[in-house]
Amino acid sequence: MTIGTIDVIDRLAGIAPGSPLDLLRRRRPDGREHAQRGFDALFAPETEGEVTLVERDAVAAFVAGVHRDAPAAGFYAGRLAELAPGLLEAVRAEIEAGSASGPYGAYPASVGLAGEDTEGPRYRVRDPEALGVRLTAAFEHAHLLVFRPREASREALDALSRAGWNTPGIVTLSQLVAFLSFQIRVAAGLRLLGAAA
């Protein structure tokens, strides 16, 4: 897969050059360009830094999978299949185990919103041996951020830290999950807008 030659949101939304949606996106040129640069910075970084490329693509395949958005799930599964085919089956099993509908969760006591708490599954990795310690912690944290972000906590970061994630690594992991939450929604929204035109 060649990074830098395709615009991923265009690809996920099925936007062709010169189409009405393409022209629409170009009315917000900086947003269009930098959404792609965000993807490039996360998935084709100048240096791996504290998060390996395999970890990045594995978490992305999981996050896209639990969003149950077929183009995004297929795109990120395809990337993982190229980079680390041995992980694909394990990630598929985790996507199935992590199936949920969000957002839900309990607010921290400090914000005084207990009356709005809603229940939902608290996912734990089904096969930690297949993923290893770091990815197991990363998948559980990613699921927390995707489905019950209001429950994020200092303790959740401690769990990552115990699994070997340092501060820059946690920042990159958080950005990756958060960015995908944006990218998948923009693409899904534009796809719908294109279909309705």
Next chain:
Amino acid sequence: MNGFTGEQLGWTPWLEPLAVDELTDEHREALVDKARAASPYFRLLAHDPHVLHARTVTDNDIFYNADGGLPRAERELAATAASRRNGCVFCASVHARFAAHHSKRPDDVQRLLDEGVGADQDDRWRAIVDASAALTATPGGLTPDHLSALRAAGLDDLAISDVIHAAAFFNWANRLMLSLGEPVKEADR
């Protein structure tokens, strides 16, 4: 704290931000706005400067690009609705103030904070809040009916695209603010 509020809140990180004197030129460029070096949130995100830079320029174009589309007030409304639905008290407070200021409709914004995304609104705000909340669901819940309601309320395709981008962007921003630290009352900082 007592639920969602339009009052000014602080935010305190759970991880160590870069110190101001650790910031290199690359970090400062990633902050885009130099004044953000004072913010522990942005100095924490500066641990990954390329992604921070992309995040910030994307944010600025979605909310500040004044070339047609949705008025600023309603981009902020979409941001507030997404934040309210996800449960980001800090993000909701900031963007509720922007929405109230630009729309001059503080009571309607306050009702969104107090009662949530189902609170009564006029038809146009109803359509924007509903689309933003639906897009915020995982798996995504936006439907052709949401787009029809936005069109019926007078939004053209660029304005609808702005709703999509503003709500989607807060699904990025909420997850950073919620997971890397917590809101605090200004007086407690």
